[in-house]
Amino acid sequence: MTSDADKALDKAVEVLRLDRQLCFALYSAANRVTRLYRPLLDALGLTYPQYLAMLVLWEHSPRTVGEMGQALDLESSTLTPLLKRLESAGLIARSRDPDDERRVIISLTDAGDAMRDQALGVAEQFFCKLDTPMPELVDLRERLKRLAV
Amino acid sequence: MTSDADKALDKAVEVLRLDRQLCFALYSAANRVTRLYRPLLDALGLTYPQYLAMLVLWEHSPRTVGEMGQALDLESSTLTPLLKRLESAGLIARSRDPDDERRVIISLTDAGDAMRDQALGVAEQFFCKLDTPMPELVDLRERLKRLAV
């Protein structure tokens, strides 16, 4: 005979199993992907979030800090120090918008612009490392975009 | 007429678009989920990675630091300080294994064990917040597990 308390415990054990948690699958996959990128980005002297910030600028430069924060879904408290590091690496320039002195405009330097070609190589090498068919990756990407928006 | 250099540039622009990057979709979704959990976990006084560590222990306790690292795919340099914080919160105990003094055994305290019931509530509230059908979540979870293993 099984008590109600035992049944509740069994339920908790089942529901809370790590391999049942979407949150852990997501957390863990994100960590793994960061680790996979690391050796590729080391060659460019970039961290993973710095690479994402550069992607935003390669798409369109110049952009304000706020626009970059919207694109990357990050706070200024994250972005400001990151951008300062990209600045001291010589990849971007930071300047106040003359039309609105509150805004800071981020623009690619020549060195930052030139890095785009190497980034293309990184993207290709990453795809090879994943060793997963493109349609599966596209499907996963679109499912992730829909999650918790 | 379009030069080869222009074509190469067009390719780079297309391939490197942020919305085409699986890595960004993953990074961004992971950040969003962490933000979604934060208010729920604040009620328990846990951070998101601490919650994951507790999931491991609720599944089976006691466990060594190494076993937890394998389950969570984390280095001791991440886990050791996190576990010390859980210890000072009174949720776990740390002791050396008498059979092998290199190992540190992590076990739930009564308070840590008691928190399991509240965690069940957190998991349910998170599911509600996501507002996504369970089969879609299960599918996404399994695809994430297969990624970059």
Add this chain to the structure above:
DNA sequence: AACGATTTAATCGTGCGCGATATAACTTCA
């Protein structure tokens, strides 16, 4: 028994990611 190799955890430094807060610039509207 002894010594080199391996295993286990801890420590340290760097770079996020964010909430809370601060500061300066702009806007509004009385």
Add this chain to the structure above:
DNA sequence: TGAAGTTATATCGCGCACGATTAAATCGTT
């Protein structure tokens, strides 16, 4: 015009996440 409210970025503190290194315990081989 000028005081109050809003907006854009910066600063600070905390907790990860990891590579590199260290220290101690154990194992293996002779």
